[in-house]
Amino acid sequence: MGDADRKLFVLDTNILLHEPFSIYSFQEHDVVIPMTVLEELDRIKDSKRDVSRDARVAIRALEDIFKEATPDEIGEGIAVGKGDATGTVSILADFEIKETVHAFADKAGDNRILNAVLYLQTKRSPRKVVLVTKDINMRLRAKGAGVMYVEDYRTDQLIDDVRLLTKGFHQFAGSFWDKVGECNSQAYGTETLHTLPSELLDTPFVNQYLLDDSDDFAARVQAIDGDKAVIKDLSRERLMHRVAWDVKPKNIYQGMAMDALLDPSIDLAILTGPAGCGKTILAMAAALEQVVEKGMYDKIIVTRNTPDIGESIGFLPGSEEEKMLPWLGAVTDTLEALHMHDECTDGSMRYIMEKANLQFKSINFMRGRSIQNAFVILDECQNLTASQLKTIITRCGEGTKLVCSGNLAQIDSSYLTPVTSGLTYIVERFKNFEGSACVYLNGVVRSRLAEFAEENL
Structure with missing residues (x-):
């Protein structure tokens, strides 16, 4: 492969936040990290944002590459990769570049990165210089400023259109x-x-x-x-008569989901679908049935991604479980719905939560744990990246069943799209794994109001 055939990939900050080890994904090509990106990573790593951990992981990954290199070697590029697929990673001192892009002053960091790409485009011609960023507006600005090649990061993107998702x-x-x-x-x-x-x-x-x-x-x-x-x-009749905690399927899609949730040979059940299709209530009913009635698992652990609590409504008092309650309202609402006809709903809920050893856990504290003999419900998965979901799934030990649920139309993270969501990633990755099943719950059963809103808004 000639030097002119090797591409130069300039990475934006959001690429390293989305996938901290993305520097290893470009095989035989060369990766350039502008100094501005390192400065932005430095600011983010000390923040209280949920991406601060990813910033620290990316910084450590770069430190492992450059720790014994001289300044000249860092500027030229350090070889990474194995065999024939050997590329380089280098740091560009972009503050030394005097050419400027006339753009908004409040985007100084973006402008310096664009300056670096334009500088490399001129100096390294005829080599292809490619700006890689997940920021759509940055891609538009780059093209407007004269950058020839601009791409999204697609290494962890298994499908191009979410409509193709199984x-x-x-x-x-x-x-x-x-x-x-x-x-x-x-x-x-x-x-x-x-x-x-x-x-x-x-x-x-x-x-x-x-x-x-x-x-x-x-x-x-x-x-x-x-x-x-x-x-x-299986037969439709048998699927439609599966019962868990007095909950019966309302359509064939819920019947298939209930079959996957109640099958002990399936370790991972992935439930996707629109709001109001029954993902949470089916998972909760199956969990209670198998923990309380059948004694198949020792406890129920419910967890989900927590947005920046401090920045949204202030810091919450109480224990970890009490802090998690506002984010797990969907689960407590579900428990209430399951016992709404009891003589004392509150008393029933307290009794069942104690009987089922129901625990609310923050995803931030799941790292490093080994969860044994538990029924784990991971709600709102659409807001997690592939690496975050990997962290959770690898926590599950023997005798543990994991249910991942989410709605790809309700992504809150500014770093994710339906095709790059971790939920999309695991649906495709686990498609051929004999211990997993995925069901898209078609149809809204919450209410006719919810159904009309889902179809028409």
């Missing part, structure tokens, strides 16, 4: 069995398994649910072996 089930037009010729069926106790050619299924994966237009057929892919697929016959 729903966890496939619905066949007409009758499924009319499409099937010969089929080998075997009964194992109450289970019936069918072995048939995998080409009959549309891009099958393990634990994918199968439906058709009839009122009877429903199945789940049990295994895929070359050109053969084994499916487990």
